[in-house]
Amino acid sequence: MLYVGSFHNYKEEENRSAHFVYFAEADDPNGAVEIFKAGIAKVANQPDTSIHGKIYLESIVEVGSVPPGGAMAFLAEIDYQDPGSTISCVLPGDSCGLESYRWSEGDKELDDMAPFLTIPAPVGPVHFTKKRRR
Numbered sequence: 001m002l003y004v005g006s007f008h009n010y011k012e013e014e015n016r017s018a019h020f021v022y023f024a025e026a027d028d029p030n031g032a033v034e035i036f037k038a039g040i041a042k043v044a045n046q047p048d049t050s051i052h053g054k055i056y057l058e059s060i061v062e063v064g065s066v067p068p069g070g071a072m073a074f075l076a077e078i079d080y081q082d083p084g085s086t087i088s089c090v091l092p093g094d095s096c097g098l099e100s101y102r103w104s105e106g107d108k109e110l111d112d113m114a115p116f117l118t119i120p121a122p123v124g125p126v127h128f129t130k131k132r133r134r
Contacts, residue, residue: 001025002063003032004089006074007040011053013121020051021074029060029101037117044119052122055114059090060103065097073098 024035044051090100
């Protein structure tokens, strides 16, 4: 089964945040979680990425089949008049064939959870290099 994870990456030292998605093929959501952890850690070690700091798993979408005409999986609206105010929806609209899961730690609210993964910041400056396609 194909799983798509939606992640929020907060870089405390830089006071910056980012959002990314990660894809995994697994038998179930727990298997996808393990693939997400290993895969994100591997990608973070590549020289052309800037993934480090606290990483939070916001939600997972299981793709059983895609509805005719496609489907939207993640929608987030940020109110820049109220910093930190975000409204998000995992499967808005027609989501036939898709299932969503939330990452949780017992009864904790999303804001009280420990990071899904923490990756140390790189030592020294980060440089981006152009990749050559073969």
